[in-house]
Amino acid sequence: MTGVTTLSQAEKAAPSESSFLRQAMSRFLANTPAVIGALLLLAFVAAGLLAPWIAPYGPNEGGLGDALLPPSVDHLLGTDKQGRDQLSLILYGGRTSLLLAISSVTVALLAGGVLGAVASAFRGTVDAVIMRLVDVWLAIPGMLLALAIVALLGTGLVQITIAVAVTNVPVFARLFRTSLAEVSRSEYIEATRSVGASEMRIFMRHTLPNAVSPLIVAALLAMASAVVQVAGLGFLGLGPADRLVPEWGTMLTNASSYMRVAPLLTVVPCAAIVITAISFNLVGDGLQEAFDPQSAR
Amino acid sequence: MRLDTTYDAAPLLDASEVTVDFTEKRGLFQSPGTVRGVNKASITVARGETLGLVGESGSGKSTLARAIMGLTPITSGRVVFDGKDLARLSNQERRRVRRRMQMVFQNPYSTLDPRMSVGETVAEPMIVHGLGNPKRRREEVAELLQTVGLNADFAGRYPDALSGGQRQRVSLARALASQPELIVADEPISALDVSIQAQIVNLLRRLQRETALSFLFITHDLSIVQNISQRVAVMYFGEVVETGPSRDVCSTPLHPYSAALVSAIPRPNPALEKARTQIVLEGEVPSRVNPPSGCAFHTRCWLKQRMPDASVCSRVVPALRRMGNGRAVACHFAETMTQASEPHAVRAGRMSGSEGNLT
Numbered sequence: 001m002t003g004v005t006t007l008s009q010a011e012k013a014a015p016s017e018s019s020f021l022r023q024a025m026s027r028f029l030a031n032t033p034a035v036i037g038a039l040l041l042l043a044f045v046a047a048g049l050l051a052p053w054i055a056p057y058g059p060n061e062g063g064l065g066d067a068l069l070p071p072s073v074d075h076l077l078g079t080d081k082q083g084r085d086q087l088s089l090i091l092y093g094g095r096t097s098l099l100l101a102i103s104s105v106t107v108a109l110l111a112g113g114v115l116g117a118v119a120s121a122f123r124g125t126v127d128a129v130i131m132r133l134v135d136v137w138l139a140i141p142g143m144l145l146a147l148a149i150v151a152l153l154g155t156g157l158v159q160i161t162i163a164v165a166v167t168n169v170p171v172f173a174r175l176f177r178t179s180l181a182e183v184s185r186s187e188y189i190e191a192t193r194s195v196g197a198s199e200m201r202i203f204m205r206h207t208l209p210n211a212v213s214p215l216i217v218a219a220l221l222a223m224a225s226a227v228v229q230v231a232g233l234g235f236l237g238l239g240p241a242d243r244l245v246p247e248w249g250t251m252l253t254n255a256s257s258y259m260r261v262a263p264l265l266t267v268v269p270c271a272a273i274v275i276t277a278i279s280f281n282l283v284g285d286g287l288q289e290a291f292d293p294q295s296a297r
Numbered sequence: 298m299r300l301d302t303t304y305d306a307a308p309l310l311d312a313s314e315v316t317v318d319f320t321e322k323r324g325l326f327q328s329p330g331t332v333r334g335v336n337k338a339s340i341t342v343a344r345g346e347t348l349g350l351v352g353e354s355g356s357g358k359s360t361l362a363r364a365i366m367g368l369t370p371i372t373s374g375r376v377v378f379d380g381k382d383l384a385r386l387s388n389q390e391r392r393r394v395r396r397r398m399q400m401v402f403q404n405p406y407s408t409l410d411p412r413m414s415v416g417e418t419v420a421e422p423m424i425v426h427g428l429g430n431p432k433r434r435r436e437e438v439a440e441l442l443q444t445v446g447l448n449a450d451f452a453g454r455y456p457d458a459l460s461g462g463q464r465q466r467v468s469l470a471r472a473l474a475s476q477p478e479l480i481v482a483d484e485p486i487s488a489l490d491v492s493i494q495a496q497i498v499n500l501l502r503r504l505q506r507e508t509a510l511s512f513l514f515i516t517h518d519l520s521i522v523q524n525i526s527q528r529v530a531v532m533y534f535g536e537v538v539e540t541g542p543s544r545d546v547c548s549t550p551l552h553p554y555s556a557a558l559v560s561a562i563p564r565p566n567p568a569l570e571k572a573r574t575q576i577v578l579e580g581e582v583p584s585r586v587n588p589p590s591g592c593a594f595h596t597r598c599w600l601k602q603r604m605p606d607a608s609v610c611s612r613v614v615p616a617l618r619r620m621g622n623g624r625a626v627a628c629h630f631a632e633t634m635t636q637a638s639e640p641h642a643v644r645a646g647r648m649s650g651s652e653g654n655l656t
Contacts, residue, residue, distance in 0.1 A: 020412050020455060187407040194366050195471065196395030197425045209412050293457075 024290040034286020037279040044276055048095040055088035059246045068262050078264055080254060086265060090272055093246040098276070100157065100247075101226035104164035109219050111165065112172025119173065120180040131177070134170040142167035142225075143232060150233060155241040164229050168222050175218050179211040186210075213291040220284030224277040231273045248273050307380060308341040309511050310365065310398070310479055315339070315374035317357070317364050317535075332585045334360040336535040336593075337374065339617070340513075342479060347505060347512040349522030349543060351558065352532035355582055358515050359403075361532070362483050365513070366400050367391065378479070396426045399472035403484040405464035409456040415442070415467050416452030422475035441470040446500060462493035469500070481513045486521070498525060520562045523547050528623075531555045534583060534593040537617060541624030551626040551634045553600035554578075591615075592629070600630055 028034055047054065056076075066083030069075055077086035119130040149163035183189065184207050192202050233239060234249020248269045255265035317335040335357040342348045352358045363369040365376050367383060376383045378394055386394060399422070402408040409418055419438045423429055429437060439449035445466040456464060465485060472480050482501070486494040502525060504510055514526055522529050523543055530540040531552065539552040550556040557576040564570040580597045583589050589596050595610035604610075609629050617627040620635075628634070 019414070023455070187402055187404060188410045190368060191400070191402055191408045191468070191471075192410070192421065194368055194395070194400040195422045195425055195475070196392045197421065198392070201425065206410050206412075210410065 024287075027293060028286050028290040031286045031289060033282045034289075037282025037286065040275060040279040041283060044094050044272075044279070045098060047091050048098055051088075051091040051095060055085075055091045057085040057088040059088055059092035060084065060244050061088070068258060068265075070262070071264065077268055078262060080251070080262075080265055081258060086268060089246045089251060090248070090268060093248045093251055093269070094272065094276075096157075096240060096245055096247040097227055097230055097249070097273070100160055100164065100230045101223050101276075101280075104161045104230075105168060105219055105222045105226050107161060107165035108168035108222065109172050109215065112169040112174075113176050113215065115169065115173035116176030116178075117180060119177045120184070127177075130173070134173050137170040138174070143229065146229060146233060147236070147238065150238045155233075155238050157240055157245075160230065160233060160238075160240065163233070164226050167229070168226065171222065172215060172218065176211065176215055179214050180207060183207050183210045213287075217284050217288040217291065220280050220287060224280035224284065227273060227277045227280065231269075308343045309346075309379055310340075310342040310513065311375075311377040312341070312361070312365055313339045313375050313377070315361060315364055315376065316372045317360050317369055318372040330586065333535055333588065334369075334585075335364060338532065338535065338537045339374075340530045340537060340540070342511050342513055344478070344511055345509045346528065347514055347526040349519075349526035349529040350513060350515045350532060351517065351519050351522055351529055353517055353582070356532040357535035358517075358532045359483050360535075362400070362481050362513065362515050366398065366481055367395070368400075393426075396422070396475045397477050398479040398481065399475060399477040401465070401468050401472050401480060401482040401485045404488050405461050405468060406488070408468055409464055411456055413455075414452065415447075415454050415456070415459070418456075418467060419452070419470045419474050422471060426475050428475065437474070438470075441473055442467075444473065444504075445470045446496075460493075461489050462496060465489060465493075465497055466500070469497075473504075477510070479511045479513065481515070483515045484517070485514075487516065487518070501525060519547065519558050523562075531558065534588070536593060536627065538594065538628070539624075539626045540617075541620075541622065541626075545622060545624060549635070551620055551624060551631045552594075552628045553598050553630075553634070554594050556634065557599070592627075594628075600628075600633065604630055604633070 051059075056074075062079060062083035062085060064083055066075075066079050067081050069079040069083075071078045075085050075087070077090070079085055080089065115130055115134070119127045145167050146163040149166055150159060153159040153162065189202060189206055192206055193199075197205075230247070231249030231252065234247045235252050236249075237253060239245075239247045239250035239253075251269040252266060252273075255262070255269065259266050314337045315335055316333065316337055318331045319334050320329045320331050322329050338357070338361050340348060340350065340361070350358045350361070360369060364371045367376075371384070378398060381390075381394060383391060383394065409415075413421075416435070416438050419441055420434045423434050423437060428434070435452075438452050442449050442451050447463065447466050447470070451459075451463070451467075456467070459467065465488075469485075485501075486497045489497060498521065501512070501514075505512065505525075512526070514522070516522060519529075526543050528541065529543045529546050530537050531546070531554065532538065533554045539546060539550065539555045541551075546555060547559055547562075550559050553576075557578050560574065560576040564573055576599055578597045578599070583593065583596055589611070591609070591611040591613055592598070592615050595601050595607075598610065601607040601610045607630075613629070615627045615629050617625050618631075619625050620631060
C-alpha cells in the first residue's frame, strides 16, 4: 500500500477469514517442538498399529538358544533373555503402553469432566463435598493409589486402565470446574444472557467450547505421565497379567538383571518410554499455546 | 408514583423503587450479611429519549442497569417495560421482551466470545429470537456492521484481531441486531482511548438521530451526559439523588452532590475555566456494611456544613421530591441551592483550584 493509511482505513482493513480452530492449527504448526512431538507420537502409534506387518518377528517368537544376542542384521536391537526379538517387542509393546495411557486418560477425562461439571452446576453443598473429596483424592500419591487398585482388582488391561484413570480423575475434575466457573463468570456469557439466549444455548455454544481447551491440554500432559505410570506398574511386576502381552515397563523389569551383559535391553524400552512421554508433553504445550496465544507471550 | 418525568405518555422503561441487595458470605458459621447495592432507585426512560445515569464508581449505577436487564435479581421494586412488569412475565415472555431491550457493556475486551466470529456474534440475537433465515441474517449482519461503521467483511474476523473501538462497534451491532427499542449502555466508552471515545459518542448520536431508539446511558462523566442525553439521573450510594433535564441539572444543580459533579467538568472557555471553583468532596464513599443514618450524603456534604441547623440530615432520609420543570431532588435543603443564582457562586466548605478530583 502506498501513501498514508488513515485511521479509518486501518480500522476497515480487510479481515483475515479463518476459523478459530484453523488459526489454532496454524499456530500449532508454527511451533517446531510441538510438531516434532506430534510426528514422534504418530510414528509410535503407527508402529503399534502396523506391528503385525512391520515387526520382523512375532512378539513371542524365539527360543532360549537365541537368548541375549547382541544387535545383528537378524535382530537389529538384539534379543532378550528368552530369545525374543527386541525390536519386535518394542513395536508390540508400544501398542499396550499407548493403549493403556490413552484409554486411561480418556476415562479419567470423562469421569473428571462430569464431576467438575456437576460441581460447577450445583453450587454450594454439592460443590463443596465434591471438591473436598477431590482434595483428599489428590493428596494420595498417584502411584500408590494405582498400586492399591491393581492389587485389589488384578492386572488385566481393563483393571490397569481403571487404576491409572482413577489417579487422574481429580485433576480433571478440579480443572474443569475452575475452567467452567471462570468462563461462566466472564462478561461475554453475561452479554449473551442479556441478548436473551436460553441457558442451554449459552452452555452449549459459549461456555463449553471455551472451557474445554484447558482440559484437552491437560489430557495430553496427563497422557505423558500415564505412559510413565503404566510403565512403572509394569516395572513393579504389575503389568498386564497375560505374560504374552509385551509392555515396555515389563520389558524393563525383565532386562534389569542383564544390565551389564546386555545394556541395550534396558536402554531401548527406557528410551521408548521417555520419548513417548516427552512427545505427549510437547504436543500438550503446543496445544496450550495454540489455544491461548496470550499465555505463550 | 413518578416524580421525574415531564412526559404524559407512559414511559418505555419505568423502574420504580428498585432495591438490590447482595448477600455476602462471612464464613462457615456466620449467617450471610446483606449489602445494599441499589436503594429504592426510580428512573424512567421515555420513547426516543436518552437518559444519562451518572454517578461515581460504586454508586450502584451499573447494578441498577443490570437489575433492569434482569442480570441481577432485584430485592424489591418493579421494572416495567412498555407496560409489562418484567417480574410477572413467564420465562418465555421475558425472553421475548429481552429482544426489545439490549445492553452494551463497559469492557469491549471481555464482552465478545473469543471463539465466535464477528458475524456469528452479531447474528446471535437474531438466531435466539428466530428472526430471518440464514441468508437474510447474513445480509442483516452486513448492514448492521455498516451501520456501526465497519466493513461487511469484518463478519469473518475474530475478536482478538479487533481493536477496542472496533470491538465496541461490534457490541453495538449485536445490541442493534434484534431491533430493540431500548439500549442500555453501561459506560460504553470509558474503556476506550479518548480519540475513539469521540467516535463512539458520534456513532451513538447518529443512531439517536436516525432511529427512534431510547437509550439508558450510564457514565461517570457528566460532560458526556450533557452532549448525549436529554435527561439525567444522578446516583449516589445506590440512590437516585437528582433527576431532571440535562441542561438544567448541569447549569443549576439542586443537589449538593450534583453540584460537586458539575463543578468538576472542565470548561472549554478559558475565562469560564478560570472562574470555575471546584467543590472537592471530603472523605470517602461510606461503607456499604455500615450505611450512614439519614441522608447517605450527609457524611460528605458541603452544604450541610454551611447550614446552621442540619441535624435533620443525619436523622431523616430525604425523599425524592418534585421541584418543577420535570426536576426532582432528594435533599432537605434543595431550596438553598435554587436561591443561588448560579452554581459556582455556591461556595463550598473547602475549595481548591482546578486540580483535585471527585473520584
